[in-house]
Amino acid sequence: MGVGAQAATRRRGAELERAILRAAVAELAESGYAGLTMDRVARRAGTNKNAIYRRWPHRAALGVAAYRQLVTEQTPTPDTGDLRGDALELLRGVNCDLATPRAEVLRSLLASANDEPELLAQLHEQVADGGTGPWLTILDRAAARGEVADGTVHPRVATVALVLLRNEYLTRGLTTVPDNVLVEIVDEVYLPLVRRTG
Template sequence: MTSPITAEADLDHRKRPRRRGAALETAILEATLAELSEVGYARLSVERVAERAGASKASLYRRWPSKVELVMDAVYHVFPDSASPPDTGSLRGDLVAMMRAVAGQLAGPAGQALGGVLSDALGDQDKARQVRSYARGNSQASMREIVRRAVARGEVDPSAVTERRLETGHALLRYHFITRGVPIPDQVIDEIADEVMIPLLQPSNRA
């Protein structure tokens, strides 16, 4: 059984091996997600994150001056890699696999964090600007790669590909997440793929 003294020592970053650079950043982001899963966004404490990561508060504030920035980086840390979306060999398979991966993250600490950030940003222009600054185009990058493969396979006519059509699937996922919460059922994802995304990208298949 761990004594209170030992537990306190375990939380003291000064007693842990010193980490720097990417290793320290990863430890902090993972500690942020772990804290979010335990206490939620509203009760998230920079002090607790620092203790959990074995870091100093100063090292956190140098990288992330605000709670919003720390949490948004933690969210993007675990979201699917936009450069390598699923490759199942078919347009429908890729769309469904990508959206299920995103839905899985939204159902966990990352989604809880994102919901907290969005609520916090309502009515606060500074925080809203911080959130908007994290719009990195990851979802669009994933869609472009999926559609590029589909065009190469002859599944999609390049003339059907537009920016608005590429963003539709993720927009519908976000809408469901914001208005109905999680988990996002597989049926909803299948319907987004079959009733919206595929008809938009394969207009010649419509009756």
Template sequence: MDSAESPPRRGTPVGRGSRMRAAVLAAALAELTETGYAALTVDAVAQRAGVHKTTIYRNWKTPDGLVEDALTRHFATDVPVPDTGTVEGDLRALARSLVASMTTDAGRALLTTVLSDAVRTPRLAAIKRALFEDRFRRAEPVVTRAVERGELPAGTDPAELLKTLVAPVYFRLVFTGEPVDAATADRAVDVALAAARAGVLPAP
């Protein structure tokens, strides 16, 4: 992440508190989408958000902390955890939300940032791990509720089931470039459920 000055892109002043935090996180996300992690600067984020850069440093001790918060907030908001009453309905809603989020221009740009820049930047690699761990943790209730309802075997590992669910989506997005749509999400659900019900996704 560079500390160089960026061309002015001033936003409307946003005041303090939650409104300020939301504006700064949105600005950081926009900068990540447009320029990537390596070129992002606190000056550019401040100008876009309409705040002074000292405001950012008061609320986020490091630029990396700002990036982590912005990415976590975005992905948590874009892929909410459903509660449809059945594990199949929950996983289908989760997978389709993931597909919808990651196939937007912003989603693809952020995915490229998280994956490509992480190779060169150890701190971003740590942020990426924390981001996925947070996503799996948020979605754990989908699996634990299913076990309690008797829809999945006792001892099913939520993290392993969720990894099995998202793997086909990310494989197409990152490696093959094949189309990713609702049908992709639905097939991923079928595979994940079959594996869990076969008892091959137990907790360690």
């Protein structure tokens, strides 16, 4: 009945679900979680709220699903030749990620998912697993070069720099952390720590 011309065939099942999710991702990227309105997602996907609520029980669930789609990029592990360079490179990569609206989206989702432990768990998973791997890799390479003592480094030690950066971002404002702070984290904390532990 509408003026729209997409009534050729009616989408169903997985196809419609993908369309909804794509619309949700777009809204999330454009307007953040606050702008992720069920009505707007429905309109953008060319469907109605009913189709959404048959798949996700509430807005927060849709938001988490859209966020998963939004953050499925992986940054390659750097290999500059020495541990200091690798660590700095990793930190800079994360720092760029923090500058994108994705961080704000994540915070909004964390706040909105307080009542749904399941959603919280999903989010925490994504955040937690985000960074441990690359740090172990660069430490292994450093050990092979003799930069640090051999032996397994405690994961808590390996990711200290990442954790400090996260804290810096949360503590100071929302903007990108200046590069000299990254250098400080690496030189004052991370390198002294990993060079000692073995």
